[in-house]
Amino acid sequence: MSAERGTTTQARESGVQGPGSDAIAAEERRPTDKVVFATAGGIVLAFVLWGFADTDSLASASSEALAWVTHNAGWAFALTATGFVVFILWVAFSRYGRIPLGADDERPEFRTSSWVAMMFSAGMGIGLMFFGVNEPLTFFTTDPVPGTGEPESIEAMNTAMATTLFHWTLHPWAIYAVVGLAIAYGTFRRGRSQLISSVFTPLLGRRRVEGGFGRAINVFAVFATVFGTAASLGLGALQIGSGLQEIGWLGDVGTGLLVTIIAVLTLAFVASAVSGIERGIQWLSNTNMVLAAVLAFFVFVAGPTVFVLNLVPTAIGDYFADLAEMAARTEASGGDAMQEWVSGWTIFYWAWWMSWTPFVGMFIARISRGRTIRQFVVGVLLVPSVVSVLWFCIFGGTAIDLQRDGADIAGTVDNPAGQEEQLFSVLQQLPLTTIASLLVMVLVAIFFVSGADAASIVTGTLSQRGSIAPSRGVVVFWGLLMGAVAAIMLMIGEGGATALEGLENITILAGAPFMLVMVGICVALAKDLRSDPMMLRQDRGVEAVEQAVDYGLERYDGEFHLQVRRTPGDGAAGPDEGPDRRR
Structure with a gap:
C-alpha cells in the first residue's frame, strides 16, 4: 500500500470522528469473517452444482423469477435509477461537494489518468467491447422502441443512439457513484470498515451493522459480485473465441477451447490481484486505456469519419431531448409491447448495474482516497459518460453506416449474426482486419483480467471485515472460484448458452433487492454528510x-x-x- 498522506487521528468510539481517522481502522489487515466467507462460498458452490446437475431447472427458475420481477417492479427500477442521478448530482454541487474523502489536507492517492482508467476498466470494459456495435445496430435494424419508427430509418437511427446512451452514460455511473461515494466517505472520512454494511452505521448503529444484518448484506454483496463478474467473463471468452474464428485461426470454437481461454486468463488475473492494485490493476488499466484509444482512433479514421463526427452532436442532442421520455418508459406508456421491450433492455440494464455496484462501487471507493466529493462525482459520473458517448458513436455509428451501405453486419432475420461476432464483422470491412481483430482480443483479455482482478480484491475485502489489503489466500480463492463459475457457465448446455442465460438472469435478480439497499445508502449518506466536521x-x-x-x-x-x-x-x-x- 502507498504511504499514508495527511494528518491522521485515532477513531473515537462515539460522536463525530475526525478526518483521517481511518488510519487504524481501514489500513490494518483484518481476520477473515468465517460466517461471511463460508456462507457466501457455500451459496456460490450450491448454484454451480445446481447448474451442473440440472441446467434446464436453473434456467427455468431464474427466467420465471426474472419475468415476475420485471413485471411487478419495473416502475421501481425506473424511478430509483433516475433518482440516483438526481441525488448524486445534488450531493456533488451542493455545499457537501467540498468535503474530502480523507483528511482535510490529504492529496489523491492515484494520478487522475490512472484513476479514470482503473474505474473505467472495472466498470464497463468487456461490456463496451461486447455491446459497442451490437446495441446501436440492433436498435437500428429492428423497431428500436415500440412505435418510434421504421427499422433502418433516420428516426430509428436517432432513437437507437439516444437509447444506447441512456443505457450506458449518466444512469449506470450514477448507480455506481452512489455506492462508491458512500463507502469512500465512510472509510476514509469516518474511519469505518470498507464494507457496504458499514454505510448504514448512522441509521442503525454499530452493533446492528456488525451483527447479523451487516453480515447478510455482505454475503449478498459477495454473491452478486461473483456471479456478475463470472457472467462478464463468459461474455469475454465468447468474444475472444469468436475473434479466433473470424480471423481464420480456428474453424470451430468449442466449449473446450472457451474453458481453456478462461483458465489461462483466470491464472493471469489471480496473479495480478495478488500483486496489488498499484502494480497489477493500475498497469493493466493504463495499458488498456491506451490500446482502447488506439482501436477507437483506427475505426474512426478508417471508417466513416465525417458520418461519426456528425453523429456525435446529433446523438447527444437526441439523448437530452428524449431523456425524460426514456426515463419514463414503462408498461403504462406502451402496453404489452413496451413492457416486453423495457424488460429486455432498460430494466435488464438497471438491474445489471445494481448487481455490479457491490463490486464496482467498492473498487472505485478504494481508488478515490483524497479526492473531494465534487471531484469524485465529476470523475465517476461525467468522464466515463463522455468516453461512452464517443465509443458508441464511433463503433455503433460505423456499424450503422456499413449496414446502410449494404454490408451484412447484423445478419438476416432468419439468420442473425451472433452478438460476439458483430464487432469483428465491422472490422472485416476495414483495412488491417487481422491486426485490428488481434487488438480487440488483447483488449478483451486485459479487460477480463483487470475486471476480475478488481472483483477478487473486493470479494476478499468483504470476506475480511473491510480490509483494504485482503490476504493472498482469500483473494486467490475468490479469483479461482470466479473462473470456475465462468467455465461451468460455458460447459453446460450447447456452447454454454443455456447456462450463461440462466446465470445472467440470476445476476439480474441479485440487483432487485439491492435496489432497496441503495435507497437506504442514500438516506444514510445524507445523514452522515450533515454531521461532517467540515x-x-x-x-x-x-x-x-x-x-x-x-x-x-x-x-x-x-x-x-x-x-x-x-x-x-x-x-x-x-x-x-x-x-x-x-x-
Missing part, C-alpha cells in the same frame, strides 16, 4: 457570526466591527477591555 464548523461559524451581528445591531445600532480574540480563560483581555469597545 459542515459542523461551517454551521457553527455562520451561527457565531449571526449572533455577533445581531448583538452589534442591538447594542451599538449598527456602528460596530467584528474582531476575533482569545477567550478570557486563555488569559486574554475580556470582551469589554481594550481601547475600542465599539465592535
Whole structure:
C-alpha cells in the first residue's frame, strides 16, 4: 500500500470522528469473517452444482423469477435509477461537494489518468467491447422502441443512439457513484470498515451493522459480485473465441477451447490481484486505456469519419431531448409491447448495474482516497459518460453506416449474426482486419483480467471485515472460484448458452433487492454528510457570526466591527477591555 498522506487521528468510539481517522481502522489487515466467507462460498458452490446437475431447472427458475420481477417492479427500477442521478448530482454541487474523502489536507492517492482508467476498466470494459456495435445496430435494424419508427430509418437511427446512451452514460455511473461515494466517505472520512454494511452505521448503529444484518448484506454483496463478474467473463471468452474464428485461426470454437481461454486468463488475473492494485490493476488499466484509444482512433479514421463526427452532436442532442421520455418508459406508456421491450433492455440494464455496484462501487471507493466529493462525482459520473458517448458513436455509428451501405453486419432475420461476432464483422470491412481483430482480443483479455482482478480484491475485502489489503489466500480463492463459475457457465448446455442465460438472469435478480439497499445508502449518506466536521464548523461559524451581528445591531445600532480574540480563560483581555469597545 502507498504511504499514508495527511494528518491522521485515532477513531473515537462515539460522536463525530475526525478526518483521517481511518488510519487504524481501514489500513490494518483484518481476520477473515468465517460466517461471511463460508456462507457466501457455500451459496456460490450450491448454484454451480445446481447448474451442473440440472441446467434446464436453473434456467427455468431464474427466467420465471426474472419475468415476475420485471413485471411487478419495473416502475421501481425506473424511478430509483433516475433518482440516483438526481441525488448524486445534488450531493456533488451542493455545499457537501467540498468535503474530502480523507483528511482535510490529504492529496489523491492515484494520478487522475490512472484513476479514470482503473474505474473505467472495472466498470464497463468487456461490456463496451461486447455491446459497442451490437446495441446501436440492433436498435437500428429492428423497431428500436415500440412505435418510434421504421427499422433502418433516420428516426430509428436517432432513437437507437439516444437509447444506447441512456443505457450506458449518466444512469449506470450514477448507480455506481452512489455506492462508491458512500463507502469512500465512510472509510476514509469516518474511519469505518470498507464494507457496504458499514454505510448504514448512522441509521442503525454499530452493533446492528456488525451483527447479523451487516453480515447478510455482505454475503449478498459477495454473491452478486461473483456471479456478475463470472457472467462478464463468459461474455469475454465468447468474444475472444469468436475473434479466433473470424480471423481464420480456428474453424470451430468449442466449449473446450472457451474453458481453456478462461483458465489461462483466470491464472493471469489471480496473479495480478495478488500483486496489488498499484502494480497489477493500475498497469493493466493504463495499458488498456491506451490500446482502447488506439482501436477507437483506427475505426474512426478508417471508417466513416465525417458520418461519426456528425453523429456525435446529433446523438447527444437526441439523448437530452428524449431523456425524460426514456426515463419514463414503462408498461403504462406502451402496453404489452413496451413492457416486453423495457424488460429486455432498460430494466435488464438497471438491474445489471445494481448487481455490479457491490463490486464496482467498492473498487472505485478504494481508488478515490483524497479526492473531494465534487471531484469524485465529476470523475465517476461525467468522464466515463463522455468516453461512452464517443465509443458508441464511433463503433455503433460505423456499424450503422456499413449496414446502410449494404454490408451484412447484423445478419438476416432468419439468420442473425451472433452478438460476439458483430464487432469483428465491422472490422472485416476495414483495412488491417487481422491486426485490428488481434487488438480487440488483447483488449478483451486485459479487460477480463483487470475486471476480475478488481472483483477478487473486493470479494476478499468483504470476506475480511473491510480490509483494504485482503490476504493472498482469500483473494486467490475468490479469483479461482470466479473462473470456475465462468467455465461451468460455458460447459453446460450447447456452447454454454443455456447456462450463461440462466446465470445472467440470476445476476439480474441479485440487483432487485439491492435496489432497496441503495435507497437506504442514500438516506444514510445524507445523514452522515450533515454531521461532517467540515459542515459542523461551517454551521457553527455562520451561527457565531449571526449572533455577533445581531448583538452589534442591538447594542451599538449598527456602528460596530467584528474582531476575533482569545477567550478570557486563555488569559486574554475580556470582551469589554481594550481601547475600542465599539465592535
